[in-house]
Amino acid sequence: MKLLCDNVATEVEVIGDGEPILIIHGFTGCGSAMTPLAELLHGRRIIPDLIGHGRSESPASLGPYYLESISSQLSSLLSQLDASPASIVGYSMGGRIALTFALSHPEMVKSLALIGTSPGISDQRDRAQRLERDYQLGASISQRGISDFVNNWVAQPMWESLRQSLTSQQWQDSISQRLSNHPLGLANSLRASGTGTMRPLHDVLQYLDPPTLLLVGEKDHKFLEVAQQSAPRMPDASIRVITNSGHATHLEQPSATAEAIMEHFSCS
Numbered sequence: 001m002k003l004l005c006d007n008v009a010t011e012v013e014v015i016g017d018g019e020p021i022l023i024i025h026g027f028t029g030c031g032s033a034m035t036p037l038a039e040l041l042h043g044r045r046i047i048p049d050l051i052g053h054g055r056s057e058s059p060a061s062l063g064p065y066y067l068e069s070i071s072s073q074l075s076s077l078l079s080q081l082d083a084s085p086a087s088i089v090g091y092s093m094g095g096r097i098a099l100t101f102a103l104s105h106p107e108m109v110k111s112l113a114l115i116g117t118s119p120g121i122s123d124q125r126d127r128a129q130r131l132e133r134d135y136q137l138g139a140s141i142s143q144r145g146i147s148d149f150v151n152n153w154v155a156q157p158m159w160e161s162l163r164q165s166l167t168s169q170q171w172q173d174s175i176s177q178r179l180s181n182h183p184l185g186l187a188n189s190l191r192a193s194g195t196g197t198m199r200p201l202h203d204v205l206q207y208l209d210p211p212t213l214l215l216v217g218e219k220d221h222k223f224l225e226v227a228q229q230s231a232p233r234m235p236d237a238s239i240r241v242i243t244n245s246g247h248a249t250h251l252e253q254p255s256a257t258a259e260a261i262m263e264h265f266s267c268s
Helices: 032-040 069-081 093-104 126-142 146-154 157-165 168-179 183-193 202-207 221-233 254-266
Strands: 002-005 008-015 019-024 042-049 086-091 107-114 212-217 239-241
Touching: 002 019, 002 042, 002 069, 008 032, 008 069, 019 093, 019 212, 032 086, 032 168, 032 254, 042 069, 042 126, 069 093, 069 254, 086 093, 093 107, 093 183, 107 157, 107 168, 146 157, 146 168, 146 183, 157 168, 202 221, 212 221, 212 254, 239 254
Parallel strands: 019 042, 019 086, 086 107, 107 212, 212 239
Antiparallel strands: 002 008, 008 042
C-alpha cells in the first residue's frame, strides 16, 4: 500500500500481527529484498521501500533523501500505522538510517538489530573523499545508465560472498531487483544518504537508548572492525558474528540471522 509520509509517497508492506518490527533495506534494495529475512521473523513486520527505491517516490530535490528527512518519513509511517514503539532491523544503509532514527526519535524505538552497519566516517578528509566519490557514482548513473552502474556495483569484492551463497537464479533475481529502481532515486540516495554526507554518529552513540545488536558476517572484515569499535560506545550493545557469511547476512544466512534477531528482541 502507499502512504504519504512527510510528503513522500512511500510503498509499504505489512505482514502479520503482534509486536511491530520495522525492517529497513539497504542501498539499491527495496522492501522485497528483505523478504527472506522478514518471513523468518515473528510479529507485525513493516517493510517499506525507502525514498528513491522500489515503488516509493523518487523526487528530484535532494532534501527528502538526507537521513534526517528519511527519519521523519519513518516517524510518519509508524505513527500512521500505530506501530510505535517498534523494534527495528536495519541493513547497511538501512542500519545507518535506523541509528539516525533511534537517536532522533528514541521514544519510537524499542530495540535495534543492525546488519553490516557503520555510524559514519569520523575523519573529515575521508568523508570528503567519499562524498566526492558518491557524487561521481551518482553522475555515472545518468551518463552510462543504471545497468552499467548496477553491474559495477555488484562487481565489488564485498558482494563476492553473496554471489557464491546464492543460486544462479537468485543472483539474477537480485540484479533484476536492483535494476528496477529509479535511476534518479539511486543517484540522489548516493548524493544525500551516503556516508560522505552523513553526519558521523560516533560521538553521540553514548546516548543511544535502545538495546542494540550488531550483526556482522565473519567474512565482512571491514564491518566487523566497525562493530568492534562501535559497541563499546553504546550503553547496551552486543555483537553477533554470523558464520559463513559476508556483508548481507540476512540473504547469505537468513535462518541464523533471524534467530539472533528474535533472541535479541525477546530479551529487549
